[in-house]
Amino acid sequence: MDIYADTSFDLIVVGGGMAGSMAAIAAGRLGLKVLLLDEEGYLGGTLTACGTGPMMTFHAGEKQVVRGLGDEMIQRLVAKGLSVGHIPDSTGYTYTVTPFDAEGMKHELELMCIEAGVTLLFHTSFVKATLRDGLLSSIECLCAGNLFTLSAPFFIDASGDSDLIAMAGIPYEQGRESDGRDQPMTMNFKLVGVDIQVIRNLMDTDIELFPFLAPKAGLQHSASRLSFSGFQEIMMEGVKKGEITFDRDIVLCFETNAKNEVIVNMTRINGKNPVDPIALTGAELEGRRQVWELYSFLKTHIPGFENARLTYSGPRIGIRSSRRLKGAYRVTVKDLFAQTIFEDAISACGYPIDVHSPDGEATDTQFFPYGAFYTIPLRSLLNTQVPNVMAAGRNTSSEFEAHASLRVSPSCSAIGQGAGTAVAIAVKTGKDLFSIDIPLLQRTLRENGAFIG
Numbered sequence: 001m002d003i004y005a006d007t008s009f010d011l012i013v014v015g016g017g018m019a020g021s022m023a024a025i026a027a028g029r030l031g032l033k034v035l036l037l038d039e040e041g042y043l044g045g046t047l048t049a050c051g052t053g054p055m056m057t058f059h060a061g062e063k064q065v066v067r068g069l070g071d072e073m074i075q076r077l078v079a080k081g082l083s084v085g086h087i088p089d090s091t092g093y094t095y096t097v098t099p100f101d102a103e104g105m106k107h108e109l110e111l112m113c114i115e116a117g118v119t120l121l122f123h124t125s126f127v128k129a130t131l132r133d134g135l136l137s138s139i140e141c142l143c144a145g146n147l148f149t150l151s152a153p154f155f156i157d158a159s160g161d162s163d164l165i166a167m168a169g170i171p172y173e174q175g176r177e178s179d180g181r182d183q184p185m186t187m188n189f190k191l192v193g194v195d196i197q198v199i200r201n202l203m204d205t206d207i208e209l210f211p212f213l214a215p216k217a218g219l220q221h222s223a224s225r226l227s228f229s230g231f232q233e234i235m236m237e238g239v240k241k242g243e244i245t246f247d248r249d250i251v252l253c254f255e256t257n258a259k260n261e262v263i264v265n266m267t268r269i270n271g272k273n274p275v276d277p278i279a280l281t282g283a284e285l286e287g288r289r290q291v292w293e294l295y296s297f298l299k300t301h302i303p304g305f306e307n308a309r310l311t312y313s314g315p316r317i318g319i320r321s322s323r324r325l326k327g328a329y330r331v332t333v334k335d336l337f338a339q340t341i342f343e344d345a346i347s348a349c350g351y352p353i354d355v356h357s358p359d360g361e362a363t364d365t366q367f368f369p370y371g372a373f374y375t376i377p378l379r380s381l382l383n384t385q386v387p388n389v390m391a392a393g394r395n396t397s398s399e400f401e402a403h404a405s406l407r408v409s410p411s412c413s414a415i416g417q418g419a420g421t422a423v424a425i426a427v428k429t430g431k432d433l434f435s436i437d438i439p440l441l442q443r444t445l446r447e448n449g450a451f452i453g
């Protein structure tokens with residue numbers, strides 16, 4: 001198939017992270033001809049490219065509020081032994097975590113796309129948008145020195161950083177309202193050979209080492225893979241002695257689907273703009289420096305890590321927040337606390353507001369009441385100018401702090417399904433994205449397993 005010459009795509013999705021993959025699969029299953037492109041050579045975005053995990057969280061209390069395609073992907077992984085599914089969060093921070101095998105996820109996402117008839121285009125960067133008569137008519141892409149043009153009647157920007165939205169001249173915002181600063185970037189890394197039983201034993205004997213878990217002591221026994229957040233005093237001592245030279249106050253690790261392998265989510269690169277190439281390069285260099293510093297520190301000071309071996313820091317640093325669409329609706333913190341069920345809800349989320357401070361070592365959390373969840377409205381994916389472009393994923397239109405909740409990967413998977421389904425409804429009813437039949441959209445989402453409140 002000559003993809004370059006093919007002008008018959010109904011939808012082009014830019015970015016194959018959790019949001020873009022689910023958008024493409026949803027639209028493909030509903031009969032659209034979909035092209036999904038990504039600058040990496042695989043799907044999964046932050047989860048597979050940045051060593052991020054576990055997926056956190058599909059639940060609000062006992063209720064599973066993220067279902068649909070994201071959950072289907074997990075159940076397919078569970079059936080193959082590539083995920084243990086949704087298990088209690090033994091950090092004590094949220095309800096459940098969902099560890100997975102990142103290589104398994106890359107493959108499963110490809111299988112789901114191929115089954116849905118989605119055309120994949122890897123190693124392809126979107127670089128330019130062309131508008132005609134108020135619509136985005138085509139995009140220019142780059143792969144290995146080949147510059148080529150692709151066109152379609154509808155586009156979804158699932159690039160995380162809103163690359164397409166920015167280049168199409170659609171309004172966006174970035175960072176904290178007060179000063180434009182983003183949450184820190186983090187270079188996650190993976191260690192094998194961590195003696196998890198040592199940490200489990202400490203949870204039984206010295207629960208005060210694990211402050212979030214302490215009020216829920218015993219929970220760890222029902223977690224087949226261990227997540228842990230603790231050893232604050234040891235960390236602070238390391239900072240005091242200069243063994244840790246960046247702002248971090250706690251050890252935060254997540255056992256993956258593979259026993260005794262952990263994701264370390266601890267480095268912090270603050271004050272650098274994730275969409276500025278020079279700052280981003282600086283962040284990669286600083287991230288790697290912190291990885292090696294931490295690796296040595298953990299092995300020397302944290303029980304169970306003595307024989308750990310560093311195996312992975314991912315092809316790129318993790319970006320928590322960058323450009324967000326300035327959409328037809330901006331999700332607010334008030335909406336989250338009000339547990340708002342929007343009339344045009346397309347997904348739901350029960351994760352707390354989790355701001356890794358742009359200023360220092362702290363993580364500022366605002367928890368919702370037990371079991372509370374909110375929804376995401378279609379309007380927060382829509383802009384007010386270009387009716388054939390929508391956002392999906394962590395670029396959803398929202399206040400900085402509201403974003404710090406809705407950005408997590410289960411939520412992005414559900415937002416992606418909502419976006420892809422919305423385009424399918426637009427195509428089938430011959431409307432643009434500004435006049436979508438909301439009852440039909442919501443009915444279709446529910447028929448396809450989504451939970452929207």
Ligand SMILES: Cc1cc2nc3c(=O)[nH]c(=O)nc-3n(C[C@H](O)[C@H](O)[C@H](O)COP(=O)(O)OP(=O)(O)OC[C@H]3O[C@@H](n4cnc5c(N)ncnc54)[C@H](O)[C@@H]3O)c2cc1C
Nearest residue numbers: 015017018019039045046056126160186318319393394409
């Ligand atoms: C350090 C860190 C830790 C995190 N920890 C967790 C956690 O434990 N649990 C959890 O659930 N969530 C976690 N998150 C959040 C979560 O992983 C992400 O917010 C979510 O996965 C984002 O999904 P997305 O699809 O919107 O975007 P992304 O995953 O960012 O995907 C965007 C995709 O677009 C592609 N792309 C970008 N620009 C272009 C372009 N111009 N052309 C072509 N392709 C492009 C990228 O290659 C990528 O594949 C973490 C995030 C970070 C950074």
